[in-house]
Amino acid sequence: MGSLFRSAEMTLCQLFLQSEAAYACVSELGELGLVQFRDLNPDVNAFQRKFVNEVRRCDEMERKLRYLEKEIKKDGIPMLDTGENPEAPQPREMIDLEATFEKLENELREVNQNAEALKRNFLELTELKQILRKTQVFFDEHEGGANPTESMTRALISDDCIARQSTLGPVQLGFPEKDFDPEEYFPCFVAGVILRERIPAFERMLWRACRGNVFLRQAEIETPLEDPSTSDQVYKSVFIIFFQGDQLKTRVKKICEGFRATLYPCPEAPADRREMAMGVMTRIEDLNTVLGQTQDHRHRVLVAAAKNIKNWFVKVRKIKAIYHTLNLFNLDVTQKCLIAECWVPVLDLENIQLALRRGTERSGSSVPPILNRMDTLEDPPTYNNTNKFTSAFQTLIDSYGVASYREMNPAPYTIITFPFLFAVMFGDIGHGLIMATFGAWMVLKEKPLAAKKSENEIWNIFFGGRYIILLMGMFSMYTGLIYNDVFSKSLNIFGSSWRVANLTKEDLKTIGSDYTLNPMTTHDYSGNPYPIGLDPVWQLAENKIIFQNSFKMKISIIIGIIHMLFGVIMSLFNHLYFKNMVGIFAEFIPQIVFLVFLFFYMVILMFIKWLKYFANIEKKDFIYGTRCAPSVLITFINMILNNKTPFEKECLTSDMFPGQIYLQRFLLACAFICIPWMLLAKPLYIMRSRKNTSYSVSHQQMQSATENGDAEQPIHNNTSQAPVAHGGHEEQSLDEVFIHQGIHTIEYVLGSVSHTASYLRLWALSLAHAQLSEVLWNMVLSKGLTVDGWVGGVALYVIFGLWGILTVSILVLMEGLSAFLHTLRLHWVEFQSKFYSGNGYSFQPFSFEIILDSATQAKEEV
Known part of the structure; x- marks a missing residue:
């Protein structure tokens, strides 16, 4: 599986470099950016390392460059940035750079x-x-x-x-x-x-x-x-x-x-x-x-320096980074070879070998470097290879916690689920179009905007998440089409399926301002549903909120339970990859059974209710009308309490299908069995395996004593001896295993209930966003439509500007930020808690690109 869906496979290597070729080889590895070096001198003071003098020289050159840069900025002279990335100079070129900087500084100071x-x-x-x-x-x-x-x-x-x-x-x-x-x-x-x-x-x-x-x-x-x-x-x-x-x-x-x-x-x-x-x-x-x-x-001196100062900064920082890295290495006993240890991706070993070969050729050395793979029990770093599109989503995941080594990476699935869940709460074609337009502008103007390197932190956050903003806007336009909501108004593309027949204007006057469309009569309803999304007539209905409440609440529960089920299924892939059969039988199976038999069953009841009960039902089929349709929530609560659901005598039964009560009892019993299963299966298995391991060790000692002729001597069972590693649980005592499993079981069982309820935020924020949009329309923009004549045009112009400012600032920015944070919580807690531990540490390669970007950001902050 690629490093996008699971972190890349890493290996620990030992690197032997000839002293003359070490600088050039490390320079090539810095350009490649795929090697993370380990400090082999952790107890050595920074001022006692081999290349400390070279680092000090680089610090002095950087100080002189900062002085030149300060003077250039004082005179307002533009610094030429060609976008070039010069290679790290050779050590002998440091003398020329030092002389140049010294001459410029002295001349400028004079x-x-x-x-x-x-x-x-x-x-x-x-x-x-x-x-x-x-x-x-x-x-x-x-x-x-x-x-x-x-x-x-x-x-x-x-x-x-x-x-x-x-x-x-x-x-x-x-x-x-x-x-x-x-x-x-x-x-x-x-x-x-x-x-x-x-x-x-x-x-x-x-x-x-x-x-x-x-x-x-x-x-x-x-x-x-x-x-x-x-x-x-x-x-x-x-x-x-x-x-x-x-x-x-x-x-x-x-x-x-x-x-x-x-x-x-x-x-x-x-x-x-x-x-x-x-x-x-x-x-x-x-x-x-x-x-x-x-x-x-003075101006001539500074103009000449401004043409090269960007490249000088790059060169000096690369030299400094190389010597910092060389200080992590060890010298062998002959003082002619440098020894390093580093983490590298297995798939990039060939590229690393080529980079080392280029470095050796540049240095003129005749001794090739040696790169050996090492065995280690240390956990490798987590490396997920990303690009400019996936990096923003990977950052969202890593903000919660870096994935453990080779653990399933939620980022590729988040690319779809994150903007979709956001759009469920932010469903509006108009607001989504504003957001998508802003994101598309940042994407299309990506290169010139990135070259400006703004110091505004808020802008940098927006620009870094430009692809997320674009997708959130596009998905919001889709859900806005489903809700048929455009700035609190509807689109009547296909014509409403509702008809008011046999009524004149005089009849409507006598009826009053409100007229409730009765779905049970055929003259109100044409018989064909609206092709896509909600019928536009619902935006005019007084009972719109009542209808949308039921619709959006059920949709939120369905989406939430499917999302959680997907997270539990992801844990199966983790167990299979790590060959954790105990995790499959003691954790995954009871978890999936508990979630499906209780909560997914509730989703099935929703679909059965939608398919079986209708409003326009004839009198002979009364039991399939809306009056006899049982409440899914009441049915589910009575299922948990093992109670019967009340119903009217005319409805004959509260069951949606034959044998429902017996099926519910069976599902409930299976779900209750899963609780002790999750609680005890894994600790009991670990306890049994440890006893077998201890018995096996004692039996081997007895056989060894018999073969050596010491059978008559008493044999002492060394109970303090550590058992053979099995599943990584030998480090924990049995008490800790039971406590940990108990906490995990309680968290999952109670979390299944609380997480399901947590997805109701999709419903709540969606309704709140729609109502706030409607209030803004009725209380602001509609006021400009009530004035006639040229005065009305002027008033509408001013009021439209006010409405636009409030729409962007409140509904797009504030509501968008609120929906974004709620979506982030649904992924971090409700989704990732099912399979994602996030106990790893990130791969931090020696990369000139990362070092230069960090230096630029640090300078902007200062």
């Missing part, structure tokens, strides 16, 4: 340092230019007699503060608002630049520390300035502080230093200020030229 120094000089000159301009405005206003407070903020000085400070010294601070000359009161001043958000705290600190003996003016710099360290845009303000005396000068400078304000020289004479401003402008122009040339050089 350019960045020079650019930062130039930007810092440019910032200082720009701030000095602003100081000269703002202070010139202040002095010009003073010379012109203007009030200085009209253009610049006068801080920290109020009338009451002036009055309080006027007695502190010879300096008279009670100056008038007009004709005030700060140079006359404060002959000393400093000018600088400070961050705008620090101005209020700066003013308060100056006032408190200098006791009001300063005069501060500040003006905002309109354009933001670039911080050379972080490249952020910051807003600053120019300030000038007037004071008197060296003591205040020292105090003011310390406060400026504490607030990280930058002080600049500002000449007192206007001519000197103008001369300095002209010099500053000249230097700024020169700096602009040099900065442009520096940025052009």
Whole structure:
């Protein structure tokens, strides 16, 4: 059986590689991706392994590449991705790569340092230019007699503060608002630049520390300035502080230093200020030229690096992966050969041999590698070969638990059952069409969408399950056709089979708004059922829910019991493959008998009821009418309780067929016998086989003693000796076997009841989805159809948009997610519990493709 239906057959191999050829051989195996190596040095520290220096060199190269990538992204330069997959470079090529990366990093760091120094000089000159301009405005206003407070903020000085400070010294601070000359009161001043958000705290600190003996003016710099360290845009303000005396000068400078304000020289004479401003402008122009040339050089370096950085990352990561793998190997005593152990698929041994041969030829070695199969009692890993279509379904199964080695794989059957069970709950042609269209778009645009590699986690989940979404939408369209449901409306393709005959409009008016179609009269029913699915008239019927309740509930039970039966039959294939005859006779047979004789019998009763009882029955055949049709649920409950089902006298009997009561008693008795059968058969068989094994060992010891002439010596029965392995149960004590089997039996018996009831979610969610769709139609979209004229067109346009948004967000996304989760539960619990243990571990081969994908995903998450 192929690896799709059952995991691939694996074998443990021992690999001998010559030291010179080991790198090339491991590189070829990484490209192939079919070998899982084991760590033969589990007790050796990672820093004490043979190739730790090579791994460190790769880490250093990867760090340099990340630095280059960061700088490329900072400048917004697109990185060329040709989709190529370069081979892993040879060890001698590592030196060239290291030299290239070292040169690029040093050149880029030098350019960045020079650019930062130039930007810092440019910032200082720009701030000095602003100081000269703002202070010139202040002095010009003073010379012109203007009030200085009209253009610049006068801080920290109020009338009451002036009055309080006027007695502190010879300096008279009670100056008038007009004709005030700060140079006359404060002959000393400093000018600088400070961050705008620090101005209020700066003013308060100056006032408190200098006791009001300063005069501060500040003006905002309109354009933001670039911080050379972080490249952020910051807003600053120019300030000038007037004071008197060296003591205040020292105090003011310390406060400026504490607030990280930058002080600049500002000449007192206007001519000197103008001369300095002209010099500053000249230097700024020169700096602009040099900065442009520096940025052009940096851009050229980064553009050249961007063309190859993707391939460089691939090469470095492949080299690093190879040396990580070589660290798992052992050296032989001659130090010339590397020994490895690995799990490989048996069917791919020839491909692995060819890859090893190619690696040997690439390395130029004359000694071919040796690959030997080994015997082991260790459980092999589980390997299911998948493609882009089956991988999504396999992921759903593995999320519950990886299959045990060579256990039946539920994934291929899930490809059909999963979208079908989903569609039973999500049956609507319109909603299914929306979902199928979205899935088909992702499938058709698969390559360009995969190349974008979005960082959105929700989108990646949708894209990974694109084939599941496509199938769920298509199956939903099919079940929507069966339900005849399109956005809560019906399709009248073949014409309704119901007819209202002999009634005029006046008759309908007198009857009222509701008219119940009577199935017992031939004039209401044409006699031919609707060809596919439900008759469209049911969407208009007031008793639609009553009819669909019975129909969908019975369908859910039928589908659920068939699904569970299929799971039990799958366990038979597991028992046959592992040659577990005990499992067949002690587990499978009583399980299938219990499920068929009780629950599948209930399904048969449903079909008998559908085929035997009709609504349009003549009076002479009254016993086959709907009134005499017994309830399947009541019949089943009375069967379990061994009670008689009540019936009306006119119906003559509650049985659907002759001898039903006796058949039910027989089936019930057989089902009850299956319970102790499941509980005791397997433990008793194991106990008996262990006794026989112990007796056989004692008998062999007696014969051996007799042949050696030691028959007269007493023979001691070594009861502590482990019995011969049989079915893998020798590791458990008998108590554990009985307890385990008891739990398994109780779980199966009670689970058969609870799992059958669990499938009623198919019925419940189907009805809920249909009713929610109908409510959305009646309460939203129908409102736009009640308005006439051009106003109605506008209203319908707006209301249709609202209805579309609610339909997609609630009915497609939320209801779809709900149905998806319920379907997942039905497969994980109700279906897979019958045959699937899921106690294995997945096959994780050494594959460059997997390693590169994991590295890309990790980088996107960061």
